[in-house]
Amino acid sequence: MSNLIRRETGHAVAVQEQVGQYLTFLVGTESFAVSILDVKEIIEIANVTRVPLTPDYIHGVINLRGSVVPVIDLSARLSRHCSEVSKRSCIVLVAVETGEGSQLIGMLVDEVREILEIPPANIQPAPDFGTDIRTDFIQAMARVDDVFIILLAISRVLSLDELSLLNDLAQSQDHLLANAD
Numbered sequence: 001m002s003n004l005i006r007r008e009t010g011h012a013v014a015v016q017e018q019v020g021q022y023l024t025f026l027v028g029t030e031s032f033a034v035s036i037l038d039v040k041e042i043i044e045i046a047n048v049t050r051v052p053l054t055p056d057y058i059h060g061v062i063n064l065r066g067s068v069v070p071v072i073d074l075s076a077r078l079s080r081h082c083s084e085v086s087k088r089s090c091i092v093l094v095a096v097e098t099g100e101g102s103q104l105i106g107m108l109v110d111e112v113r114e115i116l117e118i119p120p121a122n123i124q125p126a127p128d129f130g131t132d133i134r135t136d137f138i139q140a141m142a143r144v145d146d147v148f149i150i151l152l153a154i155s156r157v158l159s160l161d162e163l164s165l166l167n168d169l170a171q172s173q174d175h176l177l178a179n180a181d
Contacts, residue, residue, distance in 0.1 A: 020120070022142065024113040024149060027075045029081075031149045032109075033116070033142060034094065038154050040104065041093040044084055044113055056082060059108050062091070068094065069128065071106035077157060078133045083108055093156050116149075118142045125149070 022033035048060040048071055057077040061068050071091055083089065091106040111123075126138035138180045139153035 006047045020117055022116050025109040026111040027109055028080060028104050031152050033149050034154055036115055038094045039092060040095055043091050045089050045091055059156050071108055074107045074109055083110060090142055098156055147156060
């Protein structure tokens, strides 16, 4: 009997390892998700410093415990209108791998919803057509109940060139902060 329980427990552990956890959030009225492993922190919107001469999808930069972190407007990045900040708006901090390490980036979203456990059986490949966002931004589609949620490929939402721009932006803001002290 105890062996049976161990086997069932071991099976349950194996199944749990395969189930992915995803942070879901809204951009406009659409639901998106990213792997919880990519999320470093969720913070309220505080003082965002606008940076002139940057693309529309760069909302600005924030001072996060002494470090300058660029914040992208995910709605604008997904070729929609720029987000209007509300009391439910949040910044989801994610670490994106670059050739020189990782870059902490904030994503402005309209509302953080919940963390869902989604089994692999409910995850399907990204469609080649039929969506109004770039298909390379879509990692997969997840079916939760009867609703599809777009799983974003965070590493592709910002291309390496755009990450380089953000890195240069963060470094120039660091120099400005250092010179102000």
